[in-house]
Amino acid sequence: ADSVVKIAVSGAAGNIGYALIPLLASGYVFGDRPVELRLLEIPHALKALAGIRMELIDCAFPCLTDVICTTDPREAFENVDVIVLVGGFPRKQGMERKDLIEANTKIFTTMGRAINDVASTNVKVLVVANPANTNCLVALTEAASIPSKNFCALTYLDHQRAKAQVAIQLGVSTNRIKNVTIWGNHSNSQFPDALTDGYYLQDDGEKVPLASLLAHDLDWATADFVTTVQERGKHVIEVRGASSALSAAQASADCIKTWLVTGTQDGETVSMAVYNDEGYYGVQKGLVFSFPCECKDGDWYVKTGLSLSEFAMEKLVITEKELMEEREAAKDLLSK
Numbered sequence: 031a032d033s034v035v036k037i038a039v040s041g042a043a044g045n046i047g048y049a050l051i052p053l054l055a056s057g058y059v060f061g062d063r064p065v066e067l068r069l070l071e072i073p074h075a076l077k078a079l080a081g082i083r084m085e086l087i088d089c090a091f092p093c094l095t096d097v098i099c100t101t102d103p104r105e106a107f108e109n110v111d112v113i114v115l116v117g118g119f120p121r122k123q124g125m126e127r128k129d130l131i132e133a134n135t136k137i138f139t140t141m142g143r144a145i146n147d148v149a150s151t152n153v154k155v156l157v158v159a160n161p162a163n164t165n166c167l168v169a170l171t172e173a174a175s176i177p178s179k180n181f182c183a184l185t186y187l188d189h190q191r192a193k194a195q196v197a198i199q200l201g202v203s204t205n206r207i208k209n210v211t212i213w214g215n216h217s218n219s220q221f222p223d224a225l226t227d228g229y230y231l232q233d234d235g236e237k238v239p240l241a242s243l244l245a246h247d248l249d250w251a252t253a254d255f256v257t258t259v260q261e262r263g264k265h266v267i268e269v270r271g272a273s274s275a276l277s278a279a280q281a282s283a284d285c286i287k288t289w290l291v292t293g294t295q296d297g298e299t300v301s302m303a304v305y306n307d308e309g310y311y312g313v314q315k316g317l318v319f320s321f322p323c324e325c326k327d328g329d330w331y332v333k334t335g336l337s338l339s340e341f342a343m344e345k346l347v348i349t350e351k352e353l354m355e356e357r358e359a360a361k362d363l364l365s366k
């Protein structure tokens with residue numbers, strides 16, 4: 031029989047947690063492998079978490095072997111295969127970004143140290159909580175004994191948002207859009223890119239470049255499209271009255287599945303924010319930056335050799351600058 035996949039989820043009683051946990055427990059991500067869940071929360075959410083545990087029992091998922099609820103990151107992370115860090119300090123009205131970074135750097139320092147001390151060196155960590163790229167950087171820096179390749183931050187939701195907008199514009203179904211890229215930060219500074227060579231529409235056996243299909247729509251592809259994707263999260267909050275949770279959970283599950291279970295299809299890439307140890311595309315080393323990635327056998331590889339326009343390079347510099355500022359703000363705290 032297959033070995034049990036042990037998965038820890040922090041912030042498990044929150045909005046995204048509530049939508050993500052069933053995707054992990056039902057076999058959507060890991061097929062019929064048995065799953066053990068470690069659900070991590072802060073004390074005030076422990077009662078709600080106990081309620082989620084009751085609901086999980088009532089789902090009678092055939093693959094779910096155990097659900098452990100805890101407030102101790104060490105208990106949650108010990109010997110697990112996958113960690114999804116969804117729990118963080120939310121941005122409150124009037125809060126400045128530097129306050130958000132401060133509150134979350136503390137949390138992610140704790141997470142990183144616990145991962146360092148008790149997790150297996152093969153553990154894979156997906157950071158969802160904002161500011162996602164910098165939280166991921168803090169965690170992997172603190173978890174010095176774990177390879178940085180084992181971490182990523184979620185930009186898959188932005189990737190799917192970008193594909194969906196291109197599909198709507200072209201009047202085709204989203205699953206026929208192959209490859210777009212979210213470059214940089216999971217924030218408004220990100221660069222959603224639909225025009226680089228190698229992005230295409232799958233049309234029966236034929237691959238039609240998006241750049242040629244969008245040639246008459248360049249104003250849209252370089253302006254409206256970019257801001258729509260950048261501001262999609264904000265727009266969902268305005269309309270729904272709460273931040274994206276269903277789509278964020280689905281993207282988290284799909285990111286884990288692509289990274290760790292299925293890999294990417296031949297010729298296809300997904301967007302993942304990963305530790306830039308190589309200086310890919312001229313981006314400063316040492317940032318967690320979203321790139322087009324291929325996944326195989328549980329590892330990601332940044333797809334290199336795409337030929338970026340001058341316009342794209344300018345956009346990359348903007349989001350790189352923001353990530354450098356975030357890193358500086360977090361570093362100041364780390365050194366204290």
Ligand code: NAX
Nearest residue numbers: 041043044045046071072075117118158159160184187278
């Ligand atoms: P919620 O506030 O509903 O849930 C967060 C949960 O985390 C709460 O239950 C809270 O008790 C818990 N928590 C806080 N500090 C913790 C700690 N130190 N240890 C363990 N648990 C802790 O937020 P939700 O809507 O679920 O969003 C979660 C995070 O995802 C936020 O940071 C949000 O900004 C971020 N998002 C990231 C996205 C992405 O694409 N990367 C998109 C959606 C979302 O905005």
